[in-house]
Amino acid sequence: MTELSLPARFEGVEMIQRVRIPARLAYEFTAGVATSRFLRQVVRKRLVGERCPVCTKVYVPPRGACPTCGVATAEQVELGHTGTITSYCIVNVAFYGQAMDLPYVSALVLLDGSDLPIMHLIGEVPYDEVHMGMRVEAVWEDGDEMEPTLEAIRYFRPTGEPDADPATYGEHV
Amino acid sequence: MRDVAVVAFAQSASAQEGDRNEVEVLMPVVTEVRDQVGVTTADLDFVCSGSTDYQAGVPFSFVMTLDAIGPWPPIRESHVDMDGAWALYEAWVKIQMGAADTALVYAYGKSSPGDIRRVLSRQLDPYVTAPLWPDPDALAALQARCLLDADMATEADFASVAARSLAAAEANPHAVVAGARSVEDLLDEAYLASPLRRHDCPPVTDGAAAVILAAGDRARDLCERPAWITGIDHRIDPHQLGMRDLTAAPSVRVAAERAGVADGPVDVAELHTPYSHQELIVRRELGLADGTEVNPSGGALVANAVMAAGLVRIGEVAERISSGRAGRGVAHATSGPCLQQNLVCVLEGDRGR
Amino acid sequence: MTDDTSLRAPLVIEYPFTRTTGPVVGAFLTALREGFVVGTRASDGRVLVPPAEFDPVTNTPLTEVVEVGSEGVITSWTWVTEPVPAPQRPAGEEPPWDPSVDAQPFDRPFAWVLVRLDGADTSLLTVADVEDPAQLHTGLRVRIRWRAEREGSIRDIEAVEPVVSGEDLP
Numbered sequence: 001m002t003e004l005s006l007p008a009r010f011e012g013v014e015m016i017q018r019v020r021i022p023a024r025l026a027y028e029f030t031a032g033v034a035t036s037r038f039l040r041q042v043v044r045k046r047l048v049g050e051r052c053p054v055c056t057k058v059y060v061p062p063r064g065a066c067p068t069c070g071v072a073t074a075e076q077v078e079l080g081h082t083g084t085i086t087s088y089c090i091v092n093v094a095f096y097g098q099a100m101d102l103p104y105v106s107a108l109v110l111l112d113g114s115d116l117p118i119m120h121l122i123g124e125v126p127y128d129e130v131h132m133g134m135r136v137e138a139v140w141e142d143g144d145e146m147e148p149t150l151e152a153i154r155y156f157r158p159t160g161e162p163d164a165d166p167a168t169y170g171e172h173v
Numbered sequence: 174m175r176d177v178a179v180v181a182f183a184q185s186a187s188a189q190e191g192d193r194n195e196v197e198v199l200m201p202v203v204t205e206v207r208d209q210v211g212v213t214t215a216d217l218d219f220v221c222s223g224s225t226d227y228q229a230g231v232p233f234s235f236v237m238t239l240d241a242i243g244p245w246p247p248i249r250e251s252h253v254d255m256d257g258a259w260a261l262y263e264a265w266v267k268i269q270m271g272a273a274d275t276a277l278v279y280a281y282g283k284s285s286p287g288d289i290r291r292v293l294s295r296q297l298d299p300y301v302t303a304p305l306w307p308d309p310d311a312l313a314a315l316q317a318r319c320l321l322d323a324d325m326a327t328e329a330d331f332a333s334v335a336a337r338s339l340a341a342a343e344a345n346p347h348a349v350v351a352g353a354r355s356v357e358d359l360l361d362e363a364y365l366a367s368p369l370r371r372h373d374c375p376p377v378t379d380g381a382a383a384v385i386l387a388a389g390d391r392a393r394d395l396c397e398r399p400a401w402i403t404g405i406d407h408r409i410d411p412h413q414l415g416m417r418d419l420t421a422a423p424s425v426r427v428a429a430e431r432a433g434v435a436d437g438p439v440d441v442a443e444l445h446t447p448y449s450h451q452e453l454i455v456r457r458e459l460g461l462a463d464g465t466e467v468n469p470s471g472g473a474l475v476a477n478a479v480m481a482a483g484l485v486r487i488g489e490v491a492e493r494i495s496s497g498r499a500g501r502g503v504a505h506a507t508s509g510p511c512l513q514q515n516l517v518c519v520l521e522g523d524r525g526r
Numbered sequence: 527m528t529d530d531t532s533l534r535a536p537l538v539i540e541y542p543f544t545r546t547t548g549p550v551v552g553a554f555l556t557a558l559r560e561g562f563v564v565g566t567r568a569s570d571g572r573v574l575v576p577p578a579e580f581d582p583v584t585n586t587p588l589t590e591v592v593e594v595g596s597e598g599v600i601t602s603w604t605w606v607t608e609p610v611p612a613p614q615r616p617a618g619e620e621p622p623w624d625p626s627v628d629a630q631p632f633d634r635p636f637a638w639v640l641v642r643l644d645g646a647d648t649s650l651l652t653v654a655d656v657e658d659p660a661q662l663h664t665g666l667r668v669r670i671r672w673r674a675e676r677e678g679s680i681r682d683i684e685a686v687e688p689v690v691s692g693e694d695l696p
Contacts, residue, residue, distance in 0.1 A: 004549050007593045009562060016556045016678045020544045021299055024628055026613030027230040027287040029537040032194030036533040063240055064197040070214055070243020072200060148533055192532040230539045286537075290610045299543075300551050301576040301680045302651055306610065306630045311638045314604035315651075322602070322664045366638075367605045367659060411582055415640055415649030416574060419602070 034064035034073060039148035045140050049114050051075040057115035061150070081138040083111040083156070084164040086172045090127050105130045109156050110169050117172055123155035132173065133163035177268050178392040178399030179384055179495075179520065181209040182488030186347040186380035186476040189285040195229060199281045199381045200241040206277070206383040210395040214243045217385070218273035220250045221264045223257035223280040224480050227292050238281065249273070256280060257382055257484030258445075258506030258516045264386055265405055274388045275395075281381035282480035289377055289479060296509060298412055309510060310374050313448040314366035316419040316511040321368055323420050326453050328368050332359040334449040335372040335474055342471030347485075349476050350376045372474070375447035380478030382485045400491035400502075400520040404432030407516035412509065419511055425458035428517040429503075437521075439465045440499040443486035445506045447473040454512060455505055465503075469493070483507065487518050494522045538613070550579040553591050559678035563670070564591050565646050572647035595644030596670040597689060602649070603639040605659035626681065637662055641686055643670075655685035 031039065034050055038061045041048040049058040050073035052066035058077045059066065066073055088107035091100070105127045108117035122130050123139065136156035146152045166173075183205035190198050207213060214220070220242060226234045235252045244250065253260045257280025264276035284292075290308035297303040320326040333356055342351035354372075362370045385395070392399040408424035408431075410417055429435070442465050446452040456467060468474075470489045473482050483506025490502035501521045508514040547555060550566060554577050557564045565575035566588040575594055580587055612629035625633070631653045639662075640649035655671065656662060668686035676682035 004553060004589050004591050006553060006591050007564065009560065009593065010553070010556065010591075013556060013560060015549075016547055016552045016559065018544055018546050019300070019555060019678060020542070021304055022540065022542045022627060023295060023303070024538060024540045024613065025227070025230060025287055025291060025295070027537040027539070029230065029535050030191065030194050030283075030286060031533045031535070032197050033192055033530050033532055034197070035194070036192075036531065037529065039533055040529060063237075064194065065200050065240040066243070067240040068243060068245035070200065070203070070241060072197075191534075192530065194532070230537050288610065288613070291613075298576075299545060300547065301554070304627070304680050305651065305653070306628075307638060307651060308610045308630075311604050311606050314606075315602040315638060315640055318602045318604060318664065364605065364607060366607075369604075411578075413574075413576060413578070413648070414651055415576070415601075415642075416578070416582060 032064050034062040042152045043146045043148050047079040049077045049079050051077050059116045060114045079114050080112040083109040084169045085134045086110050086117050086169050088130050103127050110172050121155040124157035135159045135161040175388050177388050178401045179491035180387045180392050180396035180399050181206045181385040182492050184382040184485050186378050186478050188349040190379040195238050196241045202381045202383045203242050217275045217277045219267050219276040220248055221260040221278050222252045223255050223260035225254050228282050256480050256506050256508050268388050274391045276386045279383040280481040280484045282478050283379040284377045284479050285379050310366045312510045314369045317368050317450040319419040320450050331373050331449040332356045334452045338471045338474040342475035345470045347476050348471050349378050373449040375473050375477035378476050378478045380481050382481040384488050398495045400494040403521050404519040406431035409514045422454050422458045422512045425455050425515045428515050429459045432517040432519045434459055434503050437501050439503050441466045441493050441502040443489045443504050445473055445483045445486045447477050490520050550577050555678040558682040559676045561672050563594050574648050575646035594646045598641045598643035600666045601640045601642050603637050603662050605637050607635050652683050653685045
């Protein structure tokens, strides 16, 4: 690096090499029309996806567009509260702000009747028994604590049914 | 050089999209532009977009908005953290390279969810400027003052630009402010950031724009009267305001020379000048004659969807050429404080082809 | 009937960046902490304040750091009647919003100014502490008012104030 020629006033002065320049910006986040429709139903313990008019896939939570066809989803489709684990991971690492006790299981759950898995927690089962194809059901928070978020579902737990046929969820693995 | 033309253009703008998220704002605009020429995303060789995550407050938000265009089977796609006019430049280069014959270009931005004045301060030098949180209105006002001090303009000149823009806006369904007012009436208003008044500054706008580019015969197949891009160039001035002569915009002048603005008469010019005094600077640097119709849409003083407003200028000129209302036009886009970065695009109808 | 309005929620994004200054910007910020101002000399002899690390014309590294004055003249100014407000502090948030970091220098009407300090050939963006825009004009001589506790930030310059006894430059 080229040496600087500095005025004498810098003699004996510790030079700054790095500075902290934080910045904060505040927004009002807009969930959007389709996602808001979904969240308002969640408060009523209903899971309502939306269907693509072109490829007929059902998305949950809906974002307002079919992410493959690029057209608006309009038809609402009520889904069951049961689904199939298509993938999962066992979390053993703590991170800032974490609310869960370690280890816990985070999984992708393909709700029956939908074509896009949602990510959620798995409970009421030893973590080493969780597996792909396991059938699970939603465990809701108590009615008076419901907020319009997916946290209205506390977690999913096994239904005890036999595992799903891999052909029913293979596309999503 | 390949002949490349704008063959379709669509836009939306409103003062506040309080309900629709970015995907929901963008999707109807992209659908409209594709429908104008009867193509699907699969028919297009390249897709390029312009937006900034700082507006949405969501990292990599542009990845999510790809939902609006249908990116499956996998498309060739790129993004610039710049106004969509620069995305159009990238797509034009791609077509010049022979790597594509058609391209979809889109841009979107919602300014209302955050305070756009604070958001835009983040584009400034992070060590000695951004920590002061200077807002774009104040920085533009410093530039306007330089014009006054140099006797290059008066406050009445600023108001004349605003008055003409507000009157033109009455015919623009995408304007978020409109209504003819006299210069005297405007000069009676209080300063927002002296010497600028509210009407000298852009309105907060949420919106989106989309353009389809096509080369040669493909353009002629898609559009009866394509708006051919005969020249396009972009240049940049130093970022420290104090290092620049704020009464001038050398980057506009050089880009105009390179794009060939002076090679023919200019029927119409759409200038991305969010502040009224900036129209005077850009007009001078482009060397526009008195006969040129400037900002018939009302320009960025009446709708300024940040990140889309520059692309809108190109679309507005192209639309006037394709509809036969103009033969040759100039579109200008800007980015950064006080006209720091500038893009100039010359469009023509069939004349000379 | 479906409700087509959107749910909305407050969202705060924080960028807690620590930045490496490099030697030139480091010297500028160090000087501010010590209560003086430096620039760099460009290849054409001009003194650039704030300093540039590379020559704006030749792109060669600029290595001559020179001290400039704490007084100068206003080269442009604007009086803002409505400062951009700091964001609302979210209830109970820690650490709290710090106006000395997160907001414009004043929360009352004030002036932004470009100031060419004595010995410099370019202008620095800062704020002027006056009560009325009538006290301001281009060419006015001003002096830096330093913050009492300085840390090596552009905000160590609290504001510039008119030099009462000085004369304007043309």
